[in-house]
Amino acid sequence: MNSREKVLETAIERGRKRCLMIKSYHFYLLSIRRACEKVFDSCEVCVFGSVLTGKFTLESDVDLLIKVPNPPKSLQERAKVEAKIEELAGLPDYHPFKFHIVDEEGFKWYVEKLKRVM
Incomplete structure (x- = not known):
């Protein structure tokens, strides 16, 4: 087998592993929630998007809405927080989870806009 192959x-x-993670996303939620609880003083983790409707594709993300009192302000701070959550939750680098970290106001906006959040 050559290097291209x-x-x-x-x-x-x-891609196959990522697809399996999307299909079984609920098995990862507890470790992600526990990781978020270690990173933030308090938090609430909810799922939204195509995984709830069953209309996801191989390119879909598993959207997680994470409500915290003080979300990271800068992109650099947000990247550090997301990397810490990934590390603590033991997620591989190909994981499908997309973290939407918001405060109470942002949470209300998402819930109102989406109408379906678990």
Whole structure:
């Protein structure tokens, strides 16, 4: 197998694993919630988006709405917080989870806009 074939095989395998994570996202929620509780003083973690309706694709994310008292302000701070959550939750680098970290006002906006949040 040449290097191009190896790269392709690796990409296909990562895609397969990512797809399995999307289909079984609920198995990861507890570890993500516990990681969020370690990073923030208090938090609420909710799922929204295509995984709730069953209309997800291989390219979909599992959208997580994370309500905290003081969300990170800068992109750099947000990236550090998200990396810490990923590390504490033991998520692989190909994971499908998208973190939407908001305060109470942002949470209300999402809930009103989406109408379906779990």
